[in-house]
Amino acid sequence: xxxxxxxxxxxxxxxxxxxxxxxxxxxxxxxxxxxxxxxxxxxxxxxxxxxxxxxxxxxxxxxxxxxxxxxxxxxxxxxxxxxxxxxxxxxxxxxxxxxxxxxxxxxxxxxxxxxxxxxxxxxxxxxxxxxxxxxxxxxxxxxxxxxxxxxxxxxxxxxxxxxxxxxxxxxxxxxxxxxxxxxxxxxxxxxxxxxxxxxxxxxxxxxxxxxxxxxxxxxxxxxxxxxxxxxxxxxxxxxxxxxxxxxxxxxxxxxxxxxxxxxxxxxxxxxxxxxxxxxxxxxxxxxxxxxxxxxxxxxxxxxxxxxxxxxxxxxxxxxxxxxxxxxxxxxxxxxxxxxxxxxxxxxxxxxxxxxxxxxxxxxxxxxxxxxxxxxxxxxxxxxx
Numbered sequence: 001x002x003x004x005x006x007x008x009x010x011x012x013x014x015x016x017x018x019x020x021x022x023x024x025x026x027x028x029x030x031x032x033x034x035x036x037x038x039x040x041x042x043x044x045x046x047x048x049x050x051x052x053x054x055x056x057x058x059x060x061x062x063x064x065x066x067x068x069x070x071x072x073x074x075x076x077x078x079x080x081x082x083x084x085x086x087x088x089x090x091x092x093x094x095x096x097x098x099x100x101x102x103x104x105x106x107x108x109x110x111x112x113x114x115x116x117x118x119x120x121x122x123x124x125x126x127x128x129x130x131x132x133x134x135x136x137x138x139x140x141x142x143x144x145x146x147x148x149x150x151x152x153x154x155x156x157x158x159x160x161x162x163x164x165x166x167x168x169x170x171x172x173x174x175x176x177x178x179x180x181x182x183x184x185x186x187x188x189x190x191x192x193x194x195x196x197x198x199x200x201x202x203x204x205x206x207x208x209x210x211x212x213x214x215x216x217x218x219x220x221x222x223x224x225x226x227x228x229x230x231x232x233x234x235x236x237x238x239x240x241x242x243x244x245x246x247x248x249x250x251x252x253x254x255x256x257x258x259x260x261x262x263x264x265x266x267x268x269x270x271x272x273x274x275x276x277x278x279x280x281x282x283x284x285x286x287x288x289x290x291x292x293x294x295x296x297x298x299x300x301x302x303x304x305x306x307x308x309x310x311x312x313x314x315x316x317x318x319x320x321x322x323x324x325x326x327x328x329x330x331x332x333x334x335x336x337x338x339x340x341x342x343x344x345x346x347x348x349x350x351x352x353x354x355x356x357x358x359x360x361x362x363x364x365x366x367x368x369x370x371x372x373x374x375x376x377x378x379x380x381x382x383x384x
Contacts, residue, residue, distance in 0.1 A: 010126040011035040011052060015045040015071065016060040016089070025058060025089075028115050029122060042071030049081045055129030056122060058109070061090040069103050076104040085125050089113065142208065237270040240279070244305055247280055248287060255291040261302040262287065269307055269315075275372070278346040279307075279317055285339040286319040286368050294323025294366065301365075313374045314352075322365040332356050347372070 012034045014025045022038045029036060037052070039045040043066055045057065057075070061068040068088055075081045086104055091111040106125075109118060241264060248262050271279065283305055295301045303321045310316060326332060332340050347354040352372025 010055045013037050013054045013057045015039045017063040042066030054084050056125040057086045061088050072103040237272045238276045240269045240271040251287050257291050259300045263304050265304050265306045278349050282343050282346050285343050289339050290321040294321045317370040320367040325364050326366040
């Protein structure tokens, strides 16, 4: 923070019933670049504090009608002013010091005032005020940015949903039109992904930047489905094994973990688009989670993705790693991680279940298994 260029905007409230004392305080601080506001009574100070936010109140103790202690108590009692720091300025200490701290004083200054001490203490609270103001501005900027990006994504998703609804009503034989739709959706998502990528490069906060990169990966995983369908002879389903190869390669490129081997252990399986999209997003989240947390400090390891079908016709999607394992004292269903929350929501969309298996024969690592019904079973659920 460049305090010298911002100190002009820092307001300090000076409160004393004696004008000559206010002149002394003003003279000691006038060359510091602060906005000095003067009040001749506690009542006047209260009115000013309600109208304007202050970085600090320099408050005289001995004043008629309403002394400094009563003024401080009223400032602390009001939600609008309770956060303002108060330094008492007095010529009498004795027991008043303890009473001052009881009513909310931050510090004391003794009269006659030492200029260097006064300026040092005021400067500390002025800098804190500027930092708080800058943090609030930054928070508002981030909130506006997130709202704007969220609205864009919601609009894109609404357009995608509308396109899919229109396709259901049309003749299944209109393959050329369906190919064109997949092509346009893929391009739109790639544009959104590129915008997120450009925005991420401009962000210095690593946490916020990681959020943008994870959102970009989620969009890319959906765009990849539409790209595969566009190039596929079967416009209703996708080769999920081939899709996973491309998806996992993209995730690996993002995290650059050459010390972790990613592999796909499954036979070729054709999934319809209603299953492939949530499955792809689930794999994206679980693989990303393993790359971020399962192999700390350059630890080597492996992640394996598989999809099989049991005798009951249900699919079993597994993501296994041999890392440090999921914390035993944590319940992944109640995790604050957005990725794990998405896994649970997407599993519900598949009418399936998700489990974190604890195989006693395995000494390390974790294995997530998502079980969901085949296309025919889910179609029956929708019709029912």
